[in-house]
Amino acid sequence: MVSIQNIFSSIAFAVLAQSAVIPNDTSLLNQTNSTGFVTLDFDVVRKPLNSTAIAQHPIKRRSIPLQLSNDGTQYLAKLTVGSNKQSNTVIVDTGSSDLWFIDSNAKCEGEDNNCKASGSSGTWGKDTVGIGSVSIKQQFGEVSDTSVEERILGIGFTASEFSDTKYPNVPVTLKTYKTGTIIFGGLDTAKYSGKLIAETITRNTDLTIELNSLNYNGQTVSINQDALPDSGTTLTYLPANVVKSLAKKAGATSETDSDGNVTWHVPCKSSTSGNAVFSFPNGAQITVPLSEFVIDEGDGTCNWGIQQADDIILLGDNFLRHAYTVFNIDAKTISIAQVKYSTTSNIVSI
Known part of the structure; x- marks a missing residue:
């Protein structure tokens, strides 16, 4: 258990691990003597979802389960809102900072009434939000046109909120819910290999760390730019010059649409033997199999799992599936280790 009046929030993401809690590793978190704590245990289950298989950990503490499921492109959790506890499925997004719901009477503004593009409008509201068995008073966006x-x-920094007036977002509210900390997920030391290495968050507005280089199946390119591990993004997005330099190695070709948007494709029969290794300044390395970079679209074409970034580098789900990451917002670090497939658990707490 972590009780952390001094620690803002510790958010652990282990997208392939079956369960997670905080281990006894003071290099990641500062230990205090407060007895108050609240934890949220994320159970990440790949489809098909089998609720009876959710791991139960033995630590005797107040635990607030929050099941996190994967629909193939994003990670989802269920919250309730309002006194009547309306159930809402939300995307857990490390790349944004606001909580927002769509009003039941919202008007779809998408092309041909297909709400798939970007852009929404509405009002800010505040009501009771239920997360597991915890209820908090929380500001959120209520979307009426979308x-x-x-x-x-969104579980990022408050500096990235869309509201002109900054407010306590969900991680901040959960921190003040009791004297201790709120832990999203946590750590199970049996679910990663090697040592968790803390990499410094490089921005005050985004959960970014520096990405030094990428070795793609033997070809290494230097990057040395900020990268956002983004659970709300499916693929990995890198600078255009990096993508172009690796394209020949991957057998990738580009297609530009009428709006100038570039999409990179690879042959569906591309070899998936080999790996891509992502390296970070303090020595963290994550190895991702090449199978994560051949994305079958089901129409005879395959997209490359690496695409061009418009601005910031995004390390999406095809990266995160192979990384065990701990977001420590107070310490401004993201600790990374290689995820390990294991049916065993070694759950410890500070």
Whole structure:
């Protein structure tokens, strides 16, 4: 258990691990003597979802389960809102900071009434939000006109909120819910290999760390730019010059649409033997199999799992599936280790 009056929030993401809690590793978190704590245990289950298989950990503490499921492109959790506890499925998004729901009477503004593009409008509200068995009073966006259909639980810095007036977002509210800390997920030391290495968060507004280089199946390119591990993004997005330099190695070709948007494709029969290794300044390395970079679209074409970034580098789900990451917002670090497939658990707490 972590009780952390001094620690803002510790958010652990282990997208392939079956369960997670905080281990006894003081290099990641500062130990205090407060007895108050609240934890949220994320159970990440790949489809098909089998609720009876959710791991139960033995630590005797107040635990607030919050199941996190994967629909193939994003990670989802269920929250309730209002006194009547309306259930809402939200995307847990490390790349944004606001909680927002879509009003039941919202008007779809998408092309041909298809809410798939970007852009929404509405009002700010405040009501009771239920997360597991915890209820908090929380500000959120209530969308009335939208061209998207997803509801979002953003867990990034408050500096990235869309509101002109900054407010306590969900991680901040959960921190003040009791004297201790709120832990999203946590750590199970049996679910990663090697040592968790803390990499410094490089921005005050985004959960970014520096990405030094990428070795793609033997070809290494230097990058040395900020990268956002983004659970709300499916693929990995790198600078255009990096993508172009690796394209020949991957057998990738580009296609530009009428709006100038570039999409990179690879042959569906591309070899998936080999790996891509992502390296970070303090020595963290994550190895991702090449199978994560051949994305079958089901129409005879395959997209490359690496695409061009418009601005910031995004390390999406095809990266995160192979990384065990701990977001420590107070310490401004993201600790990384190689995820390990294991049916065993070694759950410890500070």
